Amino acid sequence: MAKIQAVRPLDPPAVSPRTLVIAAAVVAGLLLLAYLVAFDQGAVSRSGMFLHELMHDGRHLLGVPCH
Ligand SMILES: [Zn+2]
Incomplete structure (x- = not known):
């Protein structure tokens, strides 16, 4: 008779909440930089042209x- 074993659930990813917050801040900063470099016409930067x-x-x- 075949032996039946319980399946162990997968471990949660080893990423700390602090790392996620830092990564989100870096991504937000890079998106803002990309916007300022590529699309800003003075509306956000308030620096005119x-x-x-x-x-x-x-x-x-x-x-x-x-x-
Ligand atoms: Zn041009």
Whole structure:
């Protein structure tokens, strides 16, 4: 007769909540940076067109529609 064994549940992932908070903050910061580099026209940065002009070559390098 075959022996039946109970299946052990999988262990939870070994990622601490602190690591998740740090990772979420880094992702949010990078998304904000990507927005400021690629899409901001002065509405968020409140710098007029300064940030747009500063990142202008980078926008074209990345292929982001600009003008
Ligand atoms: Zn341009």
